[in-house]
Amino acid sequence: MTIKCISPIDGSVYAERETLTRTQADTAVARAKSAQAAWALRPLADRIALVQAGVAAVGAMNDDIVPELAHQMGRPVRYGGEFGGFNERATYMAKIAEDALAPIVVEDSDKFRRVIKRVPHGLVLVVAPWNYPYMTAINTVAPALIAGNAVMLKHASQTPLVGERMAAAFHSAGVPTDVFQNVFLDHATTSDLIADRAFGFVNFTGSVGGGKAMEVAAAGTFTGIGLELGGKDPGYVMDDANLDAAVDTLIDGAMFNSGQCCCGIERIYVHESLFYQFVEKAVAIVNGYKLGNPLDTETTIGPMAHVRFADEVRAQTAEAIAMGAKAHIDPALFPDDGGAYLMPQILTNVTHDMRVMRDESFGPVVGIMSVKNDAEAIRLINDSNFGLTASIWTQDTARAEAIADQLETGTVFMNRADYLDPGLCWTGCKDTGRGGGLSVIGFHNLTRPKSYHMKKV
Structure with a gap:
């Protein structure tokens, strides 16, 4: 062979x-x-x-x-x-x-x-x-x-x-x-x-x-x-989070390597008091990306590893939009989209009925949901077949650790994401x-x- x-x-x-x-x-x-x-x-x-x-x-x-x-x-x-x-x-x-x-x-x-x-x-x-x-x-x-x-x-x-x-x-x-x-x-x-x-x-x-x-x-x-x-790693932005740091890190965690990371961020839950600001800042970041040939030093997002991977993300995104999700990134900003080259996308008005919030996407798309409190965030984070990492954003370490104790994951981060610490066990649960x-x-x-x-x- x-x-x-x-x-x-x-x-x-x-x-x-x-x-x-x-x-x-x-x-x-x-x-x-x-x-x-x-x-x-x-x-x-x-x-x-x-x-x-x-x-x-x-x-x-x-x-x-x-x-x-x-x-x-x-x-x-x-x-x-x-x-x-x-x-x-x-x-x-x-x-x-x-x-x-x-x-x-x-x-x-x-x-x-x-x-x-x-x-x-x-x-x-x-x-x-x-x-x-x-x-x-x-x-x-x-x-x-x-x-x-x-x-x-x-x-x-x-x-x-x-x-x-x-x-x-x-x-x-x-x-x-x-x-x-x-x-x-x-x-x-x-x-x-x-x-x-x-x-x-x-x-x-x-x-x-x-x-x-x-x-x-x-x-x-x-x-x-x-x-x-697999993974479907969540971020949770709490009401006392450093908003700029949270947006920068979580969006990078969602989009870097064209989203092809085991512990990449694939869904984000934001406290309702910060939701609209978070989405606005996230969209601004993604609008500044350049999709293109990875050999070009100006390129910030290259192609996905295979056309079939890109097509799966396109299918999840299209299904979500058909079910009522709102797409925030204008395709006109990414004229090279096609084949393995996949433009990044941010979705709101998403629910856990959509595959983009449940199945592993492994691509440059992320759904963002507003939550009222910690209890709702914990329920949504655990509503997944996967359990690799979760990223919590707050200035209250005790509150973060109390939440972390309730999460069904292998690793819980506070105020960082998408990082593998060799001093800690890299592990997961569920699928x-x-x-x-x-x-x-x-x-x-x-x-x-x-x-x-x-x-x-």
């Missing part, structure tokens, strides 16, 4: 790669498992140093990576790629590794030594998405390698060059080639490998449907699975999936506890 990356810039084939046959995939798995044993025996400090060197090698490629990302998934070159977040996450995980992976000594007396150690799963499969292809991959690749696992990285067909870049960088830094492998696999081979217990752990970031396929493949194998799936990445918990999920009960004679 041939994987093709169709560039959203012009619809041309940007890259093609052949997938592994099942026999080739089995060989790759065997090599990884054989190499993992020696890798796990290396001192933790050595593994940390090699991973950090690999990360630095990716940074050295950034001038080439930025235009490649524009060609593969449409992000404008003006934003400079992902190395800042990529490096921040890997560096943090390297910093906490020694403590996070340290044995828990229950007793070490003249009679007994009782210890709980964290040991690697063995071979970890990382299935990474195209929307933030470097940052999402490093979330698992770095801690998995540091913890002593071997890693196979299967990247999205929209971003095939990313895995190749990462593997080349890490290999150049000294990480053994069989310990970290970039692989191209079709869905059937991936599922068959999981079903045959090829992996000790699987981490998948992608669609709800993809997550279900992973669970079906792993059924009965008892293979650990981490799933970060957003299960498990957790980064932080100490990320290391715990990429290892298993092993108990040692040693009676001294």
